[in-house]
Amino acid sequence: MADHRPQPRIYVALDVAEERRVRDLLAELDPSLCGIKIGKEAFTALGPRVVEWAREGGFPVFLDLKFHDIPNTVARACRAAADLDVALVNVHASGGRRMLEAAREAIEPGRDAPGLIAVTVLTSMEDADLAEIGVNDGAQAQVARLARLTAETGLDGVVCSAREAQAMRAVFPDASGLVVTPGVRPAGGARDDQRRVVTPAEALSLGATSLVIGRPVTAADEPRKALEAIVAEL
Ligand code: C5P
Numbered sequence: 001m002a003d004h005r006p007q008p009r010i011y012v013a014l015d016v017a018e019e020r021r022v023r024d025l026l027a028e029l030d031p032s033l034c035g036i037k038i039g040k041e042a043f044t045a046l047g048p049r050v051v052e053w054a055r056e057g058g059f060p061v062f063l064d065l066k067f068h069d070i071p072n073t074v075a076r077a078c079r080a081a082a083d084l085d086v087a088l089v090n091v092h093a094s095g096g097r098r099m100l101e102a103a104r105e106a107i108e109p110g111r112d113a114p115g116l117i118a119v120t121v122l123t124s125m126e127d128a129d130l131a132e133i134g135v136n137d138g139a140q141a142q143v144a145r146l147a148r149l150t151a152e153t154g155l156d157g158v159v160c161s162a163r164e165a166q167a168m169r170a171v172f173p174d175a176s177g178l179v180v181t182p183g184v185r186p187a188g189g190a191r192d193d194q195r196r197v198v199t200p201a202e203a204l205s206l207g208a209t210s211l212v213i214g215r216p217v218t219a220a221d222e223p224r225k226a227l228e229a230i231v232a233e234l
Contacts, residue, residue, distance in 0.1 A: 005113065011210055030228075031057055039065070064090055074102055081107075089107065117178050120150070144167065148171060158172070159182070180211075182211075182214075184211045
């Protein structure tokens with residue numbers, strides 16, 4: 001049995017900061033087809049009530065705040081997130097072992113617990129960026145190292161690009177392991193500023209367990225239809 005809440009196949013990224021836009025999108029989308037990812041922009045602009053609106057609409061919520069701080073602070077933030085009744089929370093694995101252990105202690109595994117996952121290396125970071133901050137053996141090695149640390153400290157999985165999904169699945173082989181991937185674009189759709197995109201079906205076949213999809217749904221003329229088309233493609 002999974003030791004976290006069940007996860008939707010798709011989280012729609014709600015990357016907007018105006019209450020009206022949030023409410024319109026929530027009214028338009030179908031909670032039987034997706035969860036909602038709430039990130040730093042919407043959360044900072046609108047506060048925890050944005051989570052409440054999504055929960056009232058029946059949506060599982062991925063609170064994507066990527067906590068990274070001293071262990072005690074991250075633990076308390078994780079507990080506060082769990083109190084908001086979210087389905088998924090994340091932290092930066094580069095916060096280190098004691099921070100990850102503190103996060104795990106704050107969110108005890110269980111069928112009602114949010115999934116607790118980690119970001120390994122931001123996909124915006126290239127080898128040269130890492131070298132500048134003292135990581136000299138490249139992104140791939142750093143991703144592998146931080147994924148192992150994430151697994152060792154008992155977290156439920158990672159958020160990563162679809163290109164890394166296969167390798168990440170090997171680090172989290174249980175049925176309950178979570179591999180959450182953004183950068184997904186429906187076949188033939190606009191790529192926006194995403195460079196290395198895969199289709200939703202490809203991402204799942206590479207081992208992703210949930211997909212994060214933003215603009216292909218939120219910027220569509222008819223978000224519900226766009227979402228339904230993606231679900232049909234799966
Ligand atoms: O609109 P789009 O589908 O590109 O949105 C993807 C979402 O996933 C955004 O919220 C973005 O910040 C997030 N994300 C990403 N790539 C990463 C990590 C997160 O696109 N490597």
